[in-house]
Amino acid sequence: MTSNADVDQALIDDFHTLSRFGATAGGGVDRQAGTAADGEQRRWLTNWLTGRGFTVEFDRVGNQFGMLELVPGAPYVIVGSHLDSQPFGGKYDGAYGVLAAAHAVGRLAEKWRSAGHAPLYNLAVVNWFNEEGCRFEPSMMGSSVYTGKLDLDAALNTRDLAGTTVRDALESIDCLGSGVGPTAAFYAEIHIEQGRVLEDTQTTIGLVEATWAARKYHLVVHGEQSHTGSTVMADRKDAILGASYLAVAAREIADRFTDPALHSSVGQMVIEPNSPVVVAREVRMHLDLRSSDEGVLAEANEMLLKRIPEIERLANVRIEQATAHGWGLLAYHPDGVKIAQTASEGLGLSHRPMMTIAGHDSTNMKDIVPTVMLFVPSVEGISHNEGEFTEDSDISAGVDLLTEVVSRLAHGDVSEGLPDGLSTPHITVD
Amino acid sequence: MTSNADVDQALIDDFHTLSRFGATAGGGVDRQAGTAADGEQRRWLTNWLTGRGFTVEFDRVGNQFGMLELVPGAPYVIVGSHLDSQPFGGKYDGAYGVLAAAHAVGRLAEKWRSAGHAPLYNLAVVNWFNEEGCRFEPSMMGSSVYTGKLDLDAALNTRDLAGTTVRDALESIDCLGSGVGPTAAFYAEIHIEQGRVLEDTQTTIGLVEATWAARKYHLVVHGEQSHTGSTVMADRKDAILGASYLAVAAREIADRFTDPALHSSVGQMVIEPNSPVVVAREVRMHLDLRSSDEGVLAEANEMLLKRIPEIERLANVRIEQATAHGWGLLAYHPDGVKIAQTASEGLGLSHRPMMTIAGHDSTNMKDIVPTVMLFVPSVEGISHNEGEFTEDSDISAGVDLLTEVVSRLAHGDVSEGLPDGLSTPHITVD
Incomplete structure (x- = not known):
């Protein structure tokens, strides 16, 4: 070498x-x-x-x-x-x-x-x-x-x-x-x-x-602040849970592609209020998808956009796509x-x-x-x-x-x- | 009222x-x-x-x-x-x-x-x-x-x-x-x-x-810092991914119990370095389980402890149970x-x-x-x-x-x- x-x-x-x-x-x-x-x-x-x-x-x-x-x-x-x-x-x-x-x-x-x-x-x-x-x-x-x-x-x-x-x-x-x-x-x-x-x-x-080629998403998960102990589960709008589903989805989507590969990541979550005893009201996060193949990237983008409403329902949150940008090969x-x-x-x-x-x-x-x-x-x-x-x-x-x-x-x-x-x-x- | x-x-x-x-x-x-x-x-x-x-x-x-x-x-x-x-x-x-x-x-x-x-x-x-x-x-x-x-x-x-x-x-x-x-x-x-x-x-x-009754866990997810774009997926040790799997697991465990109910939560994640373009090396987090029924709580605790090694494998991270305490009814x-x-x-x-x-x-x-x-x-x-x-x-x-x-x-x-x-x-x- x-x-x-x-x-x-x-x-x-x-x-x-x-x-x-x-x-x-x-x-x-x-x-x-x-x-x-x-x-x-x-x-x-x-x-x-x-x-x-x-x-x-x-x-x-x-x-x-x-x-x-x-x-x-x-x-x-x-x-x-x-x-x-x-x-x-x-x-x-x-x-x-x-x-x-x-x-x-x-x-x-x-x-x-x-x-x-x-x-x-x-x-x-x-x-x-x-x-x-x-x-x-x-x-x-x-x-x-x-x-x-x-x-x-x-x-x-x-x-x-x-x-x-x-x-x-x-x-x-x-x-x-x-x-x-x-x-x-x-x-x-x-x-x-x-x-x-x-x-x-x-x-x-x-x-x-x-x-x-890459697509970068700046997502904001909107939940509602409440007590981690006393709030009944059905009433919770947990922004950390929504963000976690998104991070897991990003990895699951990457796992669907091998050659050409898809790289995905969530490297940052800014959590409010980030208190041990408060259900989070908001998480601002970055999610990236990258591939050497524009077709793979487009397919992964579709998968992600399909997962977002599912995650909104699962975590009882609203997910805002604040900005998104990308580029082809x-x-x-x-x-x-x-x-x-x-x-x-x-x-x-x-x-x-x-x-x-x-x-x-x-x-x-x-x-x-x-x-x-x-x-x-x-x-x-x-x-x-x-x-x-x-x-x-x-x-x-x-x-x-x-x-x-x-x-x-x-x-x-x-x-x-x-x-x-x-x-x-x-x-x-x- | x-x-x-x-x-x-x-x-x-x-x-x-x-x-x-x-x-x-x-x-x-x-x-x-x-x-x-x-x-x-x-x-x-x-x-x-x-x-x-x-x-x-x-x-x-x-x-x-x-x-x-x-x-x-x-x-x-x-x-x-x-x-x-x-x-x-x-x-x-x-x-x-x-x-x-x-x-x-x-x-x-x-x-x-x-x-x-x-x-x-x-x-x-x-x-x-x-x-x-x-x-x-x-x-x-x-x-x-x-x-x-x-x-x-x-x-x-x-x-x-x-x-x-x-x-x-x-x-x-x-x-x-x-x-x-x-x-x-x-x-x-x-x-x-x-x-x-x-x-x-x-x-x-x-x-x-x-x-x-309650059990409170202070967990540290140990990953390894790397580039969110260029690191191949198989090489990643993503602490945010590990923490996300834990947050999702906490909710899934709560969903298994209705009457008596189990409440679960993750209210805080302290992420290092929390940069949009770096795979996180560490997440320190709190996970709580609570129930009015000590038997339900013991069962939920078992489920969680069983999930931890699975998540370690899935996210290629090490999960340290830094402290845990709890109390009965x-x-x-x-x-x-x-x-x-x-x-x-x-x-x-x-x-x-x-x-x-x-x-x-x-x-x-x-x-x-x-x-x-x-x-x-x-x-x-x-x-x-x-x-x-x-x-x-x-x-x-x-x-x-x-x-x-x-x-x-x-x-x-x-x-x-x-x-x-x-x-x-x-x-x-x-």
Whole structure:
């Protein structure tokens, strides 16, 4: 699985330094978007970039850009990912992609500077704001605003569960700017796989061809507050019971599909009042369905919508579908996949085409510019967990490849603009 | 249902005044134990009592006593309930019992003072600390410490979900004393029914003969944090799914019993990390089973314990039974029921023997002294809800009866001490 490339020790050392921000006792990190730990790592990145000649700028939604203007006035190849993490998340998710981008662009700049060479496009490193979406919803917030998919004010006015707005959180870490960032011609991102495919197939590089189709439901279960002891069972309108039936239904629906698989989940329930002795009056929850097969997803969606009225009756509750959105199978630009494949071969790195199940900032960027998305292996596929781990040799090989891909993009190996039909915006489901 | 007794307007006015502390927009109250609103209503009660010649004292766990020493050195007839509420709770639960006690004792004191009469026992009004148990567990905390069932330090060191201890909360509202309160010879409490029996049978007074048997389980579902999208279903150890299966099982078990009924509930789930995009690693939850029939309860307990390993397998989680406790059918002193019945008849109030399903501070007190527990009707049985309502005429009739019961207790109509077998302490279930 691991490559034979030499490990870049400066890269690994920087990764260890970065991993100390928000480090948890369990070996992971907790640096949710807009927290003090997020601010500290952003200042560290600013120092790293300015020390190497980059101009650093925060845009109006807190995206952090490190720009190298090599061709005055030309648009940019933007390369990056996100430094924010889940609570008790892993060190690699997002952070690896930002550091890889900084090293890749840094290497190219140094090489071209000493050779007196100029590419066709400028280069920028990006640390997108709030990719994780755990503190502030939705996820991929920074890249959604950058790509025009999310309204700026809606983003800035979003509140966490404690009532703090994105605007206040960004101001508190001094990361709220006023600009819109550099103009992109291309985008590239590298990320750990968050699955077992590369490990199981002993492959170093995943060339991402498409994102799984998904439907995401924000459901509100409306019950009625009453006494857990004295209320007769027939009178209860138990929102926890309704939410529990929904969580079980999501799993039962996933169990109906094997190949192609359906992934389902309920990761959050916000319960009111959540007292041991009160039947809950309300549960707000997220339910996701995902598949590599749009037909499977449509069928699963039907099953879920059929279960909702049954559950309303069983638990004597009302289930409100507050919001729902989704997307079909979303392709990355085939020319981007092609240059990444050629580059992998040039470097002697084993590779395979893949899909991504998780969303990434590249999921947004690929809808506006040709985008390359690369994976390196995750040991045991562990993700959103302190135990996340990727071998140093894979870390290093990924940066070698990213450097080569960025160089090709900067030299116009892929044409600007998207072919017809490639830009599939997210859809709202009624 | 409502009595023909004259309504005591001073009582109703005081009730409206009391209901303003922590008043919610929805017509209820939110004055959880040890909060600012709890402190304010306690100061109001202190003023009310001292203005009528009571000596007010907070004991070492924040129980508030208003004492009238009429017979130097004699033990007390203690009368009261609790002023703390659920979040978005009703105005009547507990608060009515404390105010009724203050008025009943106040009436007797005034009558005896003007007649130059002395009873055999002293009188005290009590506002027990933290009956509700929503902010700090367990419920009935103040009366549990008073009756020696709960260790003082364990109570004072208990933390709410924000990490504040009971000690700090009580100090913040200046309600932490050092004494142990007056010595009880008898206890009396009046409360709204929190059910529909009195309303459905057009009865004004419930004479509580026993508490339903109960088993309470504190369960911890251990899963493993992972990515809600990319983790393959077979690899997931989803704590929310395990908790949901348990909540559904609790309802299914209750549905197996009709007469005698089983009540079951899950009112709280504390979920970690509770992020929309992370499979939960842990859920801490409460599950209760209650019945008027000990055989039904034992059978339901068996069913639940059988379901736990099945659910562990289904959700690929480990379920830890952190604590479990329970009690059998607990009788109130029959002589107390008898004097309350005679007093009801003397006042022309319709009455019936009943059981209480909910726990009350009297559930603790009846294990150490002869105790009388009275109910007045709850419209539609609404409880732990802002919509809780009891008619003014019932409020007033209840105080008339409580006054008469306290007078009889203070004159020795019931003998001191408990008959053999009446004191059934709570049991720990393995």
